[in-house]
Amino acid sequence: MRYVEKISTDADSFDDDDWDDLRAHLSEDEIAELGMFLVGNLGFHTFFGSLKFFPMFAPDGRLVSQEESMAIYGDKPESLQGEAAE
Amino acid sequence: MSRLAPLELDQIEDPELRDLTAQCVELGVPDELFPRIIARVPAQAKTLLGVMLELHTKGTVDHQLKEIIRIQLARFVEDPYFSALRSKRAIAEGLTEERIDAGCDDYEDSELFTEAERMALRFSDQLFLDPDKVDAIFYEQMREHWTEAQIMEIGTFLAIYHAAHLFMKTLDARPLAAA
Numbered sequence: 569m570r571y572v573e574k575i576s577t578d579a580d581s582f583d584d585d586d587w588d589d590l591r592a593h594l595s596e597d598e599i600a601e602l603g604m605f606l607v608g609n610l611g612f613h614t615f616f617g618s619l620k621f622f623p624m625f626a627p628d629g630r631l632v633s634q635e636e637s638m639a640i641y642g643d644k645p646e647s648l649q650g651e652a653a654e
Numbered sequence: 655m656s657r658l659a660p661l662e663l664d665q666i667e668d669p670e671l672r673d674l675t676a677q678c679v680e681l682g683v684p685d686e687l688f689p690r691i692i693a694r695v696p697a698q699a700k701t702l703l704g705v706m707l708e709l710h711t712k713g714t715v716d717h718q719l720k721e722i723i724r725i726q727l728a729r730f731v732e733d734p735y736f737s738a739l740r741s742k743r744a745i746a747e748g749l750t751e752e753r754i755d756a757g758c759d760d761y762e763d764s765e766l767f768t769e770a771e772r773m774a775l776r777f778s779d780q781l782f783l784d785p786d787k788v789d790a791i792f793y794e795q796m797r798e799h800w801t802e803a804q805i806m807e808i809g810t811f812l813a814i815y816h817a818a819h820l821f822m823k824t825l826d827a828r829p830l831a832a833a
Contacts (some may be wrong), residue, residue: 611813
């Protein structure tokens with residue numbers, strides 16, 4: 569979780585200590601897998617956030633309009649709210 | 655070379671993954687290092703490399719423009735690995751370092767770009783730097799120059815490569831040719 573947070577918000581500060589911390593808990597295969605997961609997801613949060621579309625279903629399983637979905641889930645992903653606050 | 659050691663080529667047993675790695679080497683982006691690192695997880699590596707190659711070399715958006723966009727993004731996050739790589743196809747088609755530098759810096763005033771290309775460069779420049787600027791008005795301006803399919807093509811390309819640059823930056827990787 570620390571790796572994901574750092575790569576998302578402050579990749580410049582990622583250093584050998586961070587790497588050693590990561591390696592203490594994850595194998596190299598697991599780090600490669602985590603990296604690919606990030607590549608497949610990280611940028612899309614920002615891109616899709618800019619397109620302003622929202623989940624089709626409410627938490628209770630109802631099909632809802634985009635307006636209602638925005639009211640339920642908020643008009644911006646949590647990750648981008650943090651980015652905006654900076 | 656990289657915090658995460660790449661596999662040796664002969665350790666990659668999956669023929670499809672070996673072929674995708676060869677396609678990367680032929681294009682030059684990524685070079686052999688990135689596939690050899692992610693080859694530790696073959697099934698996912700095949701999917702990711704396939705998507706990266708598809709996004710960069712197929713579609714209806716000009717390959718040279720995508721290469722400039724990719725380098726702009728890599729320089730933006732100061733990733734030395736992807737910043738240094740060049741698409742051999744784009745170079746063969748005539749892409750110059752002058753046009754790359756202009757696309758990364760003064761594309762708004764450069765005569766080397768059409769207005770449509772400037773709009774695409776603005777998209778990549780602002781999406782991760784200041785996503786609030788990529789709003790409904792921005793997408794209306796994009797649609798004056800690009801179809802919705804092309805906007806998705808560019809946006810998906812940006813999303814994948816931006817994150818790949820960040821990943822390789824944390825690995826402190828450098829291109830094999832310069833190692």
